[in-house]
Every structure is written in structure tokens, then in C-alpha cells.
Amino acid sequence: xxxxxxxxxxxxxxxxxxxxxxxxxxxxxxxxxxxxxxxxxxxxxxxxxxxxxxxxxxxxxxxxxxxxxxxxxxxxxxxxxxxxxxxxxxxxxxxxxxxxxxxxxxxxxxxxxxxxxxxxxxxxxxxxxxxxxxxxxxxxxxxxxxxxxxxxxxxxxxxxxxxxxxxxxxxxxxxxxxxxxxxxxxxxxxxxxxxxxxxxxxxxxxxxxxxxxxxxxxxxxxxxxxxxxxxxxxxxxxxxxxxxxxxxxxxxxxxxxxxxxxxxxxxxxxxxxxxxxxxxxxxxxxxxxxxxxxxxxxxxxxxxxxxxxxxxxxxxxxxxxxxxxxxxxxxxxxxxxxxxxxxxxxxxxxxxxxxxxx
Amino acid sequence: xxxxxxxxxxxxxxxxxxxxxxxxxxxxxxxxxxxxxxxxxxxxxxxxxxxxxxxxxxxxxxxxxxxxxxxxxxxxxxxxxxxxxxxxxxxxxxxxxxxxxxxxxxxxxxxxxxxxxxxxxxxxxxxxxxxxxxxxxxxxxxxxxxxxxxxxxxxxxxxxxxxxxxxxxxxxxxxxxxxxxxxxxxxxxxxxxxxxxxxxxxxxxxxxxxxxxxxxxxxxxxxxxxxxxxxxxxxxxxxxxxxxxxxxxxxxxxxxxxxxxxxxxxxxxxxxxxxxxxxxxxxxxxxxxxxxxxxxxxxxxxxxxxxxxxxxxxxxxxxxxxxxxxxxxxxxxxxxxxxxxxxxxxxxxxxxxxxxxxxxxxxxxxxxxxxxxxxxxxxxxxxxxxxxxxxxxxxxxxxxxxxxxxxxxxxxxxxxxxxxxxxxxxxx
Numbered sequence: 001x002x003x004x005x006x007x008x009x010x011x012x013x014x015x016x017x018x019x020x021x022x023x024x025x026x027x028x029x030x031x032x033x034x035x036x037x038x039x040x041x042x043x044x045x046x047x048x049x050x051x052x053x054x055x056x057x058x059x060x061x062x063x064x065x066x067x068x069x070x071x072x073x074x075x076x077x078x079x080x081x082x083x084x085x086x087x088x089x090x091x092x093x094x095x096x097x098x099x100x101x102x103x104x105x106x107x108x109x110x111x112x113x114x115x116x117x118x119x120x121x122x123x124x125x126x127x128x129x130x131x132x133x134x135x136x137x138x139x140x141x142x143x144x145x146x147x148x149x150x151x152x153x154x155x156x157x158x159x160x161x162x163x164x165x166x167x168x169x170x171x172x173x174x175x176x177x178x179x180x181x182x183x184x185x186x187x188x189x190x191x192x193x194x195x196x197x198x199x200x201x202x203x204x205x206x207x208x209x210x211x212x213x214x215x216x217x218x219x220x221x222x223x224x225x226x227x228x229x230x231x232x233x234x235x236x237x238x239x240x241x242x243x244x245x246x247x248x249x250x251x252x253x254x255x256x257x258x259x260x261x262x263x264x265x266x267x268x269x270x271x272x273x274x275x276x277x278x279x280x281x282x283x284x285x286x287x288x289x290x291x292x293x294x295x296x297x298x299x300x301x302x303x304x305x306x307x308x309x310x311x312x313x314x315x316x317x318x319x320x321x322x323x324x325x326x327x328x329x330x331x332x333x334x335x336x337x338x339x340x341x342x343x344x345x346x347x348x349x350x351x352x353x354x355x356x357x358x
Numbered sequence: 359x360x361x362x363x364x365x366x367x368x369x370x371x372x373x374x375x376x377x378x379x380x381x382x383x384x385x386x387x388x389x390x391x392x393x394x395x396x397x398x399x400x401x402x403x404x405x406x407x408x409x410x411x412x413x414x415x416x417x418x419x420x421x422x423x424x425x426x427x428x429x430x431x432x433x434x435x436x437x438x439x440x441x442x443x444x445x446x447x448x449x450x451x452x453x454x455x456x457x458x459x460x461x462x463x464x465x466x467x468x469x470x471x472x473x474x475x476x477x478x479x480x481x482x483x484x485x486x487x488x489x490x491x492x493x494x495x496x497x498x499x500x501x502x503x504x505x506x507x508x509x510x511x512x513x514x515x516x517x518x519x520x521x522x523x524x525x526x527x528x529x530x531x532x533x534x535x536x537x538x539x540x541x542x543x544x545x546x547x548x549x550x551x552x553x554x555x556x557x558x559x560x561x562x563x564x565x566x567x568x569x570x571x572x573x574x575x576x577x578x579x580x581x582x583x584x585x586x587x588x589x590x591x592x593x594x595x596x597x598x599x600x601x602x603x604x605x606x607x608x609x610x611x612x613x614x615x616x617x618x619x620x621x622x623x624x625x626x627x628x629x630x631x632x633x634x635x636x637x638x639x640x641x642x643x644x645x646x647x648x649x650x651x652x653x654x655x656x657x658x659x660x661x662x663x664x665x666x667x668x669x670x671x672x673x674x675x676x677x678x679x680x681x682x683x684x685x686x687x688x689x690x691x692x693x694x695x696x697x698x699x700x701x702x703x704x705x706x707x708x709x710x711x712x713x714x715x716x717x718x719x720x721x722x723x724x725x726x727x728x729x730x731x732x733x734x735x736x737x738x739x740x741x742x743x744x745x746x747x748x749x750x751x752x753x754x755x756x757x758x759x760x761x762x763x764x765x766x767x768x769x770x771x772x773x774x775x776x777x778x779x780x781x782x783x784x785x786x
Contacts (some may be wrong), residue, residue: 005598020504024720036726036734043747047557047748047749049723050557050723051557052502053723053725054556054557054723055475056557057439057725058479058725062440063726064724064725064726066638066722066723066724066734067722067723068637068638068719068721068722068723069721069723069744070721072720086634086636086637181372185644236747237747237748238747238749239744239746239747239748239754256749258749259749261749262524262749262750262751263521264521264749265514265518265519265522265523288709324467327732328555330749331749350748
């Protein structure tokens with residue numbers, strides 16, 4: 001019995017080493033071609049990019065693109081690593097590419113990049129529908145969230161003393177300041193800090209004047225979020241924030257418009273500077289906390305990776321990004337018709353990005 | 359004081375302390391019972407919420423419609439081109455036929471959103487298989503959109519203001535009409551098990567992730583079991599017992615406690631950047647996970663080998679067997695159940711890991727079910743993560759359903775470990 005088991009064991013070992021061998025050769029051959037589009041980047045653009053990818057994959061003869069959610073910065077880093085089938089064809093970003101990133105791209109041979117702006121995303125400050133609707137200004141948001149706020153005297157900062165909204169602005173209710181938001185690695189957080197907090201921060205004239213001669217200090221004042229518990233980092237999962245808001249009507253949450261759109265019977269967006277975060281207000285630019293979304297295409301891959309040109313056409317088609325397109329059903333705020341036409345034309349011609357345009 | 363103690367006999371002393379000893383034993387038992395109860399309560403709460411949230415995902419709402427594969431719509435120029443034929447139009451016509459009174463463009467748009475976009479794909483697949491269907495009428499149950507599905511499952515409230523829900527009053531009225539005429543019914547959600555990922559909740563399935571996980575586990579077991587078993591056998595039976603052996607042992611134990619994300623970083627640097635293996639492939643995922651399970655398997659296998667009584671080895675050696683014959687004819691057959699159990703426990707851990715997979719690009723939207731070890735793929739825990747992060751309401755229940763499938767898979771693996779051990783284990 002024992003010899004039989006031992007022989008079996010030897011056979012198992014032999015089979016497994018054979019399998020390893022097969023795997024190794026399999027892996028070595030795999031990199032010689034790629035028949036699907038490879039997209040990386042922002043988790044904010046991911047829900048839109050994946051919808052286009054799926055429709056494209058199902059309706060065309062090409063395979064469904066692979067869309068990796070890596071964050072804007074991580075995606076652009078992968079994108080800029082080089083040209084070739086091992087590198088991504090498209091990088092999604094919830095912000096424009098930085099000149100340093102373009103330089104890094106150029107260093108590894110990625111010289112011709114086509115920028116495609118796809119639409120806008122609103123960032124909302126929302127609370128439970130069981131609580132009254134708030135109407136705040138960006139200045140209120142800054143004062144409620146900043147680590148240090150201006151004291152009465154010019155040029156002087158004190159640690160944020162405010163614990164309830166009525167201390168920030170006497171028109172606001174006497175509710176404890178409690179805001180749930182994404183961690184610093186998130187693009188949504190970056191955009192909220194830049195658009196809402198910095199927007200409010202700039203209303204102090206002496207801070208605004210700092211921007212010209214002491215940009216670092218200006219950034220530290222305007223971009224640093226308080227760490228005393230009034231702002232809670234609730235992780236990247238926006239669904240979780242919505243659940244917490246339902247359980248706690250006095251709390252506010254920061255997340256993207258698409259989550260507000262899907263959960264409208266649970267949470268409600270606060271008015272910012274008098275504008276409610278509705279589809280129309282974001283589209284026409286009156287709601288102040290909105291940002292453009294982009295993706296970047298490696299021109300060198302067009303014509304090499306099958307379907308890349310067709311994928312671009314699908315993404316920039318009216319049925320996708322138009323006013324009644326399927327992306328608007330998912331919460332993407334379309335650009336004005338004229339701008340869409342313009343961008344679609346430049347994408348068709350694959351006009352590469354020039355740093356002058358930034 | 360000393361007098362009283364002296365005057366007590368041993369029996370009295372025992373009696374005097376008995377109450378206290380019994381009390382402390384009782385307290386300990388109560389404490390132990392409470393600890394167990396707390397554990398069971400947590401588990402029960404976890405499972406009930408999971409099943410309560412996820413069980414509805416195994417059912418899906420379907421609507422029965424009559425579709426016409428009209429030649430006018432599909433092949434206007436007389437030539438059928440499956441790629442560009444307007445199957446969405448067929449679906450729109452089918453639902454409009456149910457409600458001829460709806461005429462305004464806006465209402466028709468809303469009406470067509472009752473049916474899943476998947477219906478058009480389904481029609482195309484049917485026609486692709488059988489071209490003779492062109493020109494015929496066919497009655498077919500197709501999935502409704504996830505919003506209608508959510509309404510039928512009472513996840514969308516009818517009572518709230520229409521602006522606050524994803525279905526309009528009109529859409530709800532149409533759905534009610536279809537329900538009244540018996541055209542809407544719910545069936546087992548086979549798509550959940552046969553489809554890959556999708557951004558439409560009603561079309562999304564876990565097959566891609568499941569197949570990806572299986573591929574990864576095959577790679578993991580093929581690499582970590584032979585290497586782990588060989589290392590354990592060598593270290594236990596052949597290696598000299600000296601400082602080096604101790605150092606290796608300490609390092610293996612430490613390796614078992616390294617956070618899994620570190621193995622992901624290692625895999626990214628070595629397998630992808632240096633060896634040039636493809637990103638997002640189960641091959642690389644399996645390699646990363648085998649780094650993770652290797653120490654677990656080595657430790658479990660060494661324990662199993664150590665538990666084989668030395669008398670067996672002595673007897674074999676006394677009868678003239680060589681060291682290797684002793685190991686392969688006597689020790690391994692007896693240690694095998696323990697080694698396999700260790701391997702399966704390691705596999706269960708690998709199955710539940712998602713952190714190392716983040717680093718090697720497996721957190722991705724992949725629709726096609728992987729067909730080989732190098733095709734892009736996700737894994738079950740990653741699918742759970744991606745769905746939990748999706749804005750669409752219907753993904754919440756599918757997240758729980760995916761967790762249930764993952765747990766069932768884990769349970770089956772652990773069960774097979776128990777059964778295998780029972781079957782080949784030898785009692786002393």
C-alpha cells in the first residue's frame with residue numbers, strides 16, 4: 001500500500017512540474033500580440049469608461065476593452081511607461097494631465113498624446129433627506145473644513161475652532177459639523193478641495209494675495225483639511241458614505257453626482273452658492289463644484305491595437321456622450337453641443353496634445 | 359491565626375477552599391460560554407444580513423414580449439449585417455406594441471427603458487445562430503432593466519416623490535400594467551452564473567471572476583504544493599540541525615505573517631516588470647498567491663511530517679531501507695493527509711485574497727470570461743470589491759450574492775479537506 005501511495009505521489013509531482021513548464025512557455029508567448037484595448041486610470045471615469053467599453057465590445061467585432069481602476073495619477077504613470085503592447089492605450093483622468101507627466105511620458109518615448117475631454121462630473125455635499133436642506137457658500141465650506149482658519153486679524157490663522165454650522169455662519173442651523181469624505185488618494189477629494197475649499201478660501205482677500213508671492217503657504221492654508229474629527233475619512237466606497245448618511249441625519253457626505261443621482265430618495269445635495277446640484281445646473285456651469293473628466297490616448301497605438309480608432313469613435317458619438325446618450329444616464333454631465341463637436345473632430349484627426357494648450 | 363490554620367486538617371482545608379474553586383470554575387465556564395455566544399452572534403448577524411441582502415439577487419425579473427425579426431428593420435438594404443443591424447430598434451418596437459397609446463418621443467424613450475439593453479444582444483445572438491429566424495415573430499422572456507427589477511423587489515419605494523427615484527410615475531404605471539396582464543414574472547437569475555462582468559446589473563455575472571479564481575488556484579497549487587512539500591521534507595528529514603536550519607525556520611515563520619500586499623508588490627516588480635509576464639493575468643495572480651501560500655504549506659507539511667512516529671522510521675531503517683526509501687515509502691504516505699490539509703487551507707487563504715491582486719492589475723473591468731492562464735481576468739474577491747463600489751442600486755444585492763458564492767466555494771474547499779483527511783488518515 002505504501003509503495004503504491006508513494007508512486008502516486010511521485011506522479012502528482014511529475015504532473016505538477018509539467019504544468020509549471022506549460023505555464024512558463026504559455027506566459028512567454030503571451031506578450032507578442034494584444035487584440036483588446038487596455039485602459040487604465042481614474043476611478044471616477046471608470047463607471048463611464050466601462051459602459052462604453054461594454055457597449056463597444058458587444059456591438060462591434062472587436063473584443064471588450066479591459067479597464068483597470070488605478071486612480072488618475074497611477075493610471076497616467078502606467079500610461080507614460082512606454083510604447084508597446086505591454087503598456088496601456090488609454091489613461092482615464094479626473095483632472096488634466098500635468099506638464100511634469102507629459103515630460104515623463106516624452107522621456108519614455110510617449111510623445112504624441114491625444115487629449116479627450118468627455119464631460120463634467122459634479123461633486124456634491126449631501127445629507128439625509130430626513131434632515132433639512134442646507135444652503136452653504138464655498139466660504140462656509142472652507143471655514144467648516146479647513147485645518148486653520150483666519151482669525152479676525154489680517155494675516156493671522158488659528159486652529160479651526162468651529163464645531164457647529166451656526167458658528168461658521170449664523171444663518172446655518174445649530175448642527176454639529178460632521179463631514180464624511182474620501183481619503184487624500186482620491187481624485188474626488190482633490191477636486192473638492194480645489195473647487196470648494198479653495199474657492200471659499202480665496203474670498204479672504206489677504207489669502208488670495210498670498211497666491212502670487214507665497215504659493216506654498218496659500219496651498220497649505222486652502223488645501224489642508226482639519227484632522228480633529230469633524231472631517232471623517234470614510235474610504236473610497238461612496239455607497240458606504242450614503243449608508244452612513246442615512247443612519248446619521250446630522251452628517252454630510254462628499255461624493256460624486258452619480259451617487260446622488262442613484263440614491264435621490266435617501267440623500268439630498270446641499271445648495272452651494274445658491275445652486276442646487278442638479279443635472280442642468282452642473283451642465284450649464286452654475287453649480288460651482290464641478291470638474292471636467294478626460295482620457296488620454298497614445299497615438300502610436302492607433303492602428304496597432306485593433307479597434308482603438310473605433311473605440312474612440314464610440315466614446316465621442318452622440319449616442320454615448322450626447323445630451324440623451326447612455327453616459328448621461330449614468331450621471332456624466334455632457335458638454336455643450338458645440339464643444340462636443342469640436343472635440344469629436346479633433347479626436348477623429350488625432351490631434352496630439354501640445355503643452356501650449358495647457 | 360496560626361493556631362486556626364494548624365488546627366485544620368487537610369480535608370477541612372480542601373473543604374474551605376472548595377467554594378472558591380467551584381466559583382472560579384463556574385465563572386470561567388460562563389465566560390467561555392459568553393465568548394462562544396458572542397462569536398456565534400456575530401456570525402449569525404453576518405450570515406443573516408448577507409442572505410437577506412443577497413438572496414434576492416438569485417431571482418431576476420423578466421418580461422415576455424413578442425419580437426419581430428423584421429427584414430425592414432434589420433436589413434434595410436436587403437443585406438443582413440449582424441454587426442450594424444438595429445436590434446435596439448426591435449426591442450423598442452416590441453415594447454411599444456404593448457402600449458400603442460404612448461406616442462410622445464419623451465414617453466417612448468422612458469418606455470424603452472423598462473427593458474434591459476441586454477435584450478438586443480440576446481436577439482442578435484439568436485439570429486446569429488439561426489439565420490432562418492429573419493422575418494419571423496418570436497415570443498421571448500427578456501430581462502427587464504435593473505430599475506424595474508429593483509421596483510419588483512421593493513428596493514425602490516413607490517411612495518416617495520417621483521424626482522427622488524430612478525423610475526418615473528409613468529414607468530411604474532406601465533410596469534403595473536404588464537404585471538396585471540401576467541407579462542412580468544421572475545425567474546432564477548442564470549445570468550449571474552453564466553455571464554462575465556457587466557455594467558448593467560441585470561446582465562452582470564460572476565462567471566469571469568469564478569473562472570479567473572479557479573485558474574489562479576490551479577497555478578498556485580501547481581507551484582506552491584510541490585515546492586512547499588519538497589522544502590518541508592528536506593527541512594524535516596534531511597537538513598542538518600544547525601544554526602542555518604534555525605535561521606531558515608524563523609524566516610519561514612516570519613514570511614507567513616507578512617502582509618499580503620507586499621507579495622503583490624513583489625509580483626509586480628519581478629513577474630511583470632522584470633520577467634515581462636502580462637498584467638491582469640491569472641498566471642501572475644497565481645504566482646503572487648503561491649508566494650503567499652508557500653510558507654503556510656511548508657509549516658503545515660513540517661508539522662505533519664513531525665507527527666509521524668519515529669518508531670516507523672527506525673523500523674524501516676532497521677530493515678535496510680535507505681533514507682529516501684524511508685521518507686517516500688513510509689513517512690510521506692502517513693503525513694500526506696496533513697500535508698494536503700495544509701495545502702487546502704493555504705488555497706482557501708489564497709482564494710480570499712484581493713490585496714496582492716490590486717498591484718498586478720486584476721482590479722479591472724473585464725467582460726470576457728478568461729479562456730487561458732494569460733487572458734486578462736479578475737477574481738471573486740475583486741469582483742465583490744468592484745460591485746460594492748458601483749453606483750447602480752442593483753449592484754448592492756449582487757455584491758452580497760457574490761460574497762455568498764465565494765463563501766460556498768470556500769466551504770466546499772474546506773469540506774474536501776476534511777473528507778480527504780478522513781479517507782486517507784491513519785489512526786495510531
